[in-house]
Amino acid sequence: KVIDGTVSRKKRSSDNQKIKLDNPKCCGSNALHPSATTVPTGNFERVASGGSIQLKTLIRGDKFPPGKALLKVTPTCVGTSLVFIAPGDDFFEATPVQEYIIKFSTSPKDLTQVNFDKDSDEKQVLQEMHLVNSSLHPRKGKEKVVLALDTSRFQTGKYYHFAMISKDAAGNRSPVSNRIFFRNKEIKILPPIESKLGTV
DSSP: OOBTTBOOOOEEOTTTOOEEOOOOEETTEESSOTTOEEOOOOOOOOOOOOOOOOOOOOOOSOOOOBOOOOOEEEEOSSSEEEEEEOOBSSBTOSSBOSEEEEEEESSGGGGSTTTTTSOOTTOEEOOGGGBSSOOOSOOOTTOEEEEEBOGGGSOTTOEEEEEEEEEOTTOOBOOOOOOEEEEOOOOOOOOOOOOOOOOO
């Protein structure tokens, strides 16, 4: 019989080998209906299949892009310079990139990640003719690059926005850099002051 939820001795039937439990309790409630019966199942085993892995051929080649440049604009006594740390072939490693692509526009929206490669009437690619005593030839990664702008190539009084990307030999491109701008101001050259000496 059941005492405080424990199962009593099993009663066997000689004809059908059925086992009847006297209404066992579990966790304060009845686990089986009083009239429920169970049938022995015998021994059984449970088999779980092991997992599997799939090997794929590694893709060879350069898959790492150059690093994202951080542009700065620096005024000088004779004009304005663009300054940045040179990205490398892979991020900022020492190997130089294939090329710098620097663009400028009077509209900053022309130089976003989405619009950088799109054509625009206001957008141009910076070339050697826009520079003074400077070169667009790529430097080693992490070297400081200073590009002195030839302000005579830019209209006076206008704001010009700049951004750039770098491209390596495998065709990988860096993200578009930050955008910087400068206003091309008119440089006035004052005539020399003539001194007049009085006579005694």
